[in-house]
Amino acid sequence: MPKVLRAVGMNKCIGCFTCMLACAGVNHRNHSISKSAIRVRTSGGLQGKFVSVVCLACKDERACAEACPSGALEKRPGGGVILKKERCIGCRKCESACIVSAVHFDEDENKPIICKHCGVCAKFCPHECLEMEETTNDL
Amino acid sequence: MIYEKYIRVLYLDLTTKKIRIENREDLYSYLGGVGVASKLLEENLKPELDPMDPQQPVIFAIGAASTIFPVVTKTVAMFWSPLTGELGESYAGGRMAMTLFLAGYDAIVITGSSDKPAYITISRNNVEFKDARALWGLSCDEVGRVVREREPGGGKRSIIRIGPAGENLVSYACVCVDTYRHFGRLGLGAVLGSKKLKAISIVGDRDLPIKNFKEYFKVYQELYNRVTDTSIMSKYHDAGTPINIEPLNAAGGLPTKNLKQSVFEHGDKISGETFAHKNLVRKMACTGCPVGCIHIGQFRREFDKGHEYEAVSVSYDYELLFALGSFLGIKSSDEILQLIEVVENLGLDAMSTGVVLGWATEALAKNLITQEQTLVPLAFGNTQAYITAIEYIACKKNEFYSILAQGADKASDVYGGKDFAMTFGKNEMPGYHTGYGSIIGPTVGARHSHLCNGGYSIDQSMKEFDKEKLVEKIFAEEKERCMLNSLIICLFARKVYDRETILAALNSIGYNLTNEDLTAIGERIYKTKLRIKNMMGYDSKNVRFPKRLFETPSMSGQLDEKVAYELLDMYNKKVEEMMAKEDA
Numbered sequence: 144m145p146k147v148l149r150a151v152g153m154n155k156c157i158g159c160f161t162c163m164l165a166c167a168g169v170n171h172r173n174h175s176i177s178k179s180a181i182r183v184r185t186s187g188g189l190q191g192k193f194v195s196v197v198c199l200a201c202k203d204e205r206a207c208a209e210a211c212p213s214g215a216l217e218k219r220p221g222g223g224v225i226l227k228k229e230r231c232i233g234c235r236k237c238e239s240a241c242i243v244s245a246v247h248f249d250e251d252e253n254k255p256i257i258c259k260h261c262g263v264c265a266k267f268c269p270h271e272c273l274e275m276e277e278t279t280n281d282l
Numbered sequence: 283m284i285y286e287k288y289i290r291v292l293y294l295d296l297t298t299k300k301i302r303i304e305n306r307e308d309l310y311s312y313l314g315g316v317g318v319a320s321k322l323l324e325e326n327l328k329p330e331l332d333p334m335d336p337q338q339p340v341i342f343a344i345g346a347a348s349t350i351f352p353v354v355t356k357t358v359a360m361f362w363s364p365l366t367g368e369l370g371e372s373y374a375g376g377r378m379a380m381t382l383f384l385a386g387y388d389a390i391v392i393t394g395s396s397d398k399p400a401y402i403t404i405s406r407n408n409v410e411f412k413d414a415r416a417l418w419g420l421s422c423d424e425v426g427r428v429v430r431e432r433e434p435g436g437g438k439r440s441i442i443r444i445g446p447a448g449e450n451l452v453s454y455a456c457v458c459v460d461t462y463r464h465f466g467r468l469g470l471g472a473v474l475g476s477k478k479l480k481a482i483s484i485v486g487d488r489d490l491p492i493k494n495f496k497e498y499f500k501v502y503q504e505l506y507n508r509v510t511d512t513s514i515m516s517k518y519h520d521a522g523t524p525i526n527i528e529p530l531n532a533a534g535g536l537p538t539k540n541l542k543q544s545v546f547e548h549g550d551k552i553s554g555e556t557f558a559h560k561n562l563v564r565k566m567a568c569t570g571c572p573v574g575c576i577h578i579g580q581f582r583r584e585f586d587k588g589h590e591y592e593a594v595s596v597s598y599d600y601e602l603l604f605a606l607g608s609f610l611g612i613k614s615s616d617e618i619l620q621l622i623e624v625v626e627n628l629g630l631d632a633m634s635t636g637v638v639l640g641w642a643t644e645a646l647a648k649n650l651i652t653q654e655q656t657l658v659p660l661a662f663g664n665t666q667a668y669i670t671a672i673e674y675i676a677c678k679k680n681e682f683y684s685i686l687a688q689g690a691d692k693a694s695d696v697y698g699g700k701d702f703a704m705t706f707g708k709n710e711m712p713g714y715h716t717g718y719g720s721i722i723g724p725t726v727g728a729r730h731s732h733l734c735n736g737g738y739s740i741d742q743s744m745k746e747f748d749k750e751k752l753v754e755k756i757f758a759e760e761k762e763r764c765m766l767n768s769l770i771i772c773l774f775a776r777k778v779y780d781r782e783t784i785l786a787a788l789n790s791i792g793y794n795l796t797n798e799d800l801t802a803i804g805e806r807i808y809k810t811k812l813r814i815k816n817m818m819g820y821d822s823k824n825v826r827f828p829k830r831l832f833e834t835p836s837m838s839g840q841l842d843e844k845v846a847y848e849l850l851d852m853y854n855k856k857v858e859e860m861m862a863k864e865d866a
Contacts, residue, residue, distance in 0.1 A: 157574035159567035160380070161352070161506070168499060174284070174350050174490040175384050176438060184437035190461060190595060251489040269510045269572035 144277045145221025147200035148181075148260045152272040156193035158183060162264035162273060169263045171249075171256075178249060180258035181273075195272070198223050198245045198258035202281040207257075210240035219260065220280045226257040283388055284350070285493050285792050289318050292387045292409070294402065296477050297336060297394030299411045312810075313768035313803055315345035316371065318389050319360040320810040326391055329817045333362040334451070334476045336395030343389040345770035348379040348570075351502060351787050352509045353775035355379055355568035357459075358767060363468040363729075365453040365634070365689050366708040368818040369811060370468045371729040375568035375772065376460035377440040384438065384486025392477065401443075401481040403433055406488040414480040421445050421627035422458040425481055435485030443481035444471045445629020447676040451475050452687040454634035454710070455676075458626070462566060462576050462597040466631045467731060468709065497790040505787070508778055510572050518575040518774050519565065523600035524554030531608075535716040535738075535837030538608040539662045540640035541704055541830050544715045544837070548613035552603050557615050563595065568772070575774060581616040596622045604713025605636025610643070611662030624669050628676040634689065635675065637710035639668055641690040645699045655682035701829035706730045707820075714738035717838030718747070721831055721846055723756055726822065726853045728811040733773055735760040741838060749845070753852045764811070765804035805860065812861060822854050 163179035171178035181197040200222030208216040208224050215231035216224040233253035238246045247256040265273040283290045289309040293302045312318045319341040326339035341360040348354055357378040363370030382390070385406050399414040417425050422445040429441050440460055448455035448471030455471025456464045465471075474480075492498055509515050517525055530536045531549035538546040550556065561579035568576070580595045596619055606612065606621040625632045643660045645651045653659060657674065658667040671683075678684040685696050690710055694703035704711040706721070707730035714720040716738045723737015724730050732738055735756045744752065763773070769788075771779050779787075781797055788795055832843045 157565050157567040157576075158569075159572050159574060160569045161572050164350070164570060168492060168495070168502070172492045172495050174492055175486075175488060176380070177384070177487040177489070182437060267506060267572075270574070 145219075145280055146260060146262065146275040147222045147278050148197060148258065148262065148265060148273060149276045150181075150195040150197060150273055152270070152274075153193055153195055155270045156183065156195070156272045157270055158185070158193050159269065161267045161269065165267035166264050170259065170261065178256065179264075180247065180256050181264045182247065196243065196245055197264075198260070199243055200260060200278070206240040206242065207237040207246055210236040212236060216257070218282055220282050221260075221278045222281065223260055224257060225259070226255065228254055231255070283386075284346075284383075284490070289314065289388045290386065291322065291389045291391060292404070293391045293393070294409065295394040296392065296396040296400065296411070296479060299396075301409050311803070312807065313346040313765075314348070314388055315343055315356075315768040315770035316358045316360070316764060317768040317803065317807040317810075319343040319358050319371075320807055320814065322389060322391055323360040324810055324814050324817070326393065327362065327814065327817060333364055333367060333818075334473065336477065337393060338362050338473070340392045340470070340473055340477070341389060342378075342382070342392075344379045344382045345768055346793070347769045347771075347787055347791065349383045350498075350570070350791070352505050353515075353571045353573060353772045353778065354769055355571050355772050356767075356770040357382065358770055359457070359465045359470050361468075361470055361473045362818060364451070364472045365469040366730060368707075368820040369729050369815045370470060370473070371731075371811075372465040372467050372470055373733075373767070373770070374442075374457070374459040374463045374465045375571070376463035377569045378442060378459050378484065379770070380569040381438065381440040381484040381486035384488050384490065385484055386488050392479070395476065396478040399478050399480050401429065401483065402479065403483045403485075405435065405485040417480045418449060419446060422629045423461070423627055426458070426461055429481050429483050433483045433485075435483070435487070438485055438487045440484045440486075441481060443629075444474050444479075445627060445676070447629045448472055448475035449480075450676060450678055450687070452630060452676060452678070453689050453692075454631040454638070455629050456631045458629060462578070463568065464631075467633065468729060469631070471629050493792060494790060501786050501790045505778065505783065506572060509775065514777050515573045515775065519573050521554035521558045522565075522575055522577040524557055524577070524598065524603050526554070526600050527603055527608075528553045528555065530714070530716075530837070533716075533837045534835060535714055535720075536608050537604060537704070537711065537713055537715050539611045540609065540644045540702055541711075541715060541834050542644070544834050546608040546611075549608065551613050552607045552615055552618060554600075557598060557603070561598075561615050561619060566597075571772065573774070579615070579619050581619045583620070594619070594623050596626055598622060601713050602632045605633045605710075609636050609640045609713070610668060612665055612668075613663060617665040620665060621668060621672070624672045628672065630672065630676060633712060634710040635672060637704050638675070638686055638690045638693065639671060641693060641699060641703045642671070642686060644702050645693075645697055648699065650698045651682065655680070700826075704828055704830065707825060712738070714741075715831070715834065715836045717741035717836050718841060718846060718849055719744070719752055719756065720836070721827060721841070722752070722849045722853060725825055725827070725850060726756065726857075727760065728808070728815065733763070735763060747838065749849060749852065753849055753856065757853065757856050761801075761804040761808050763804075764807035765800050768803060768807060809861060812857065822850075822857070825850060
């Protein structure tokens with residue numbers, strides 16, 4: 144069964160950013176949290192709540208893939224999309240199509256940063272904020 | 283700079299509003315952090331001028347392994363302390379290290395003074411000096427909010443700022459980092475205030491490819507597992523550092539009521555357990571630390587009749603519960619949080635503030651000062667009086683508070699009461715009356731902090747008191763921590779980062795170091811710090827201990843003044859021997 148990432152426990156988040164450092168490291172071989180597909184931030188300063196901005200794994204219809212003019216975003220079984228870098232022209236239409244702002248953009252690579260639902264962030268979350276959930280294949 | 287054989291330094295001059303960047307190959311052998319900052323302080327210091335002269339430098343530096351390994355989270359600040367008149371060195375967590383790392387700087391040197399209040403923004407491709415005239419006078423909390431709303435980079439940004447105490451040059455004003463962390467000790471806030479620098483906002487978001495992913499990530503994973511799966515770090519996350527209140531009080535090592543006592547009869551009401559049950563609402567972490575030791579406590583305040591309440595959240599730690607709790611005879615967690623709130627907003631060092639007020643309370647009781655001077659009836663346990671007094675310190679309300687704003691040592695110079703002005707090398711004491719280690723440690727420590735060498739901890743772990751062993755351990759730990767602070771590892775993780783681990787981590791990111799190199803680096807840094815202290819006119823032979831230390835029994839029993847001076851001499855000899863030796 145395919146799995147998708149769920150940020151179910153963000154109330155417990157301590158804001159250590161380890162998820163971002165791990166995602167950037169493993170998926171982009173980069174030290175910079177700017178390369179991470181999951182973004183943790185506060186709403187309203189540090190006294191506000193921690194929230195995560197990450198792909199919600201849309202099923203059936205994926206707005207980002209629909210917006211892509213070059214077919215670079217393919218449906219991922221179970222939800223979300225897979226980026227085919229060689230087909231991407233860096234137009235950023237996917238970025239604005241995602242209404243939860245979970246498509247981030249890599250200015251250096253001129254490509255979107257797309258969550259693969261690989262689970263590295265969940266593995267490196269020390270506080271059970273993130274988990275991988277089994278889901279049905281919608282394709 | 284990671285993967286490079288140089289240290290990248292950003293020089294900022296507030297007088298001319300000019301910047302300059304240098305890649306310093308010569309600083310590479312100091313690793314980073316306190317090593318690099320010490321060298322930069324040494325070469326930029328103007329010993330012939332006043333400590334608060336606009337030309338004096340303030341140095342910030344991150345370490346050789348900042349952010350990219352778990353719990354390597356600190357930034358160091360070095361400066362000329364207005365409190366002790368000598369070496370200023372202070373550490374803060376939060377996001378600052380990550381943002382400097384990803385803005386592309388290892389260190390910042392700030393000199394000069396702005397003619398009008400200013401704040402600085404730093405990012406990977408820009409540095410700007412901005413107008414802070416309207417921010418002058420704002421609390422740490424408010425200035426943070428304004429800068430947060432004006433400046434870009436949320437989530438990848440750190441905002442450091444001073445409060446009114448820093449603007450008014452209170453000698454122990456702190457610098458707030460990202461709301462809950464601080465460059466707490468030794469008055470960095472006043473130094474920034476003297477430069478009319480209200481805040482710095484740093485955004486870190488550069489592209490930084492990992493060079494040797496396989497090796498690096500192997501070490502990273504091992505460290506992550508050790509930090510999260512084993513018990514080494516769990517106490518810091520659980521009830522946090524305040525868990526120490528209970529055992530220290532039970533053992534008779536908790537300084538209480540200006541150290542008239544070393545046991546607090548209401549200790550259970552301010553213990554880590556009590557805070558956890560009554561006030562703890564949240565835990566947080568510095569960037570890159572999966573432990574999360576920052577404990578946020580909440581209290582409810584009725585501000586008017588008709589069930590009008592406000593909720594206030596502040597961070598608390600052991601040292602704050604000691605300084606603004608037992609040391610002032612405050613016997614409820616809510617009241618301590620109220621005192622912390624005032625100290626936070628005004629931008630004061632909580633430890634010095636509490637200890638200074640402890641002296642003032644006793645001086646008033648002994649009629650060395652009068653209530654006409656204190657304006658409020660300072661008395662142990664009187665929270666309201668202390669709240670007002672803290673506000674008076676921050677604004678230097680009258681001549682008395684102007685003197686109190688210079689620390690307990692200065693105040694006792696003027697009004698007497700030296701024997702119970704609880705300072706080590708003019709820095710107010712930390713929360714440990716554990717034995718000779720807790721006295722000698724901060725006295726000989728380069729910056730007179732309990733964290734210089736952890737003497738209090740040696741007291742607790744040493745089975746039988748042995749003069750030679752104690753001095754040797756303090757000396758070794760002082761040097762070791764110079765090395766750890768060049769990385770800059772949070773000292774809570776010092777047991778995770780043994781020598782083998784440090785070498786594995788550094789060598790996975792391109793260093794080629796041996797165990798002997800680490801020893802040499804520690805010693806090199808310590809010697810640099812001692813040279814700086816010398817330039818600032820410090821002489822370890824002039825040190826005097828407040829008599830109170832030998833009147834109130836410690837955790838190790840009654841202490842003898844003669845033994846303390848003997849230990850001090852023994853330590854000074856070790857230092858002399860080291861300084862006479864050529865650099866390894």
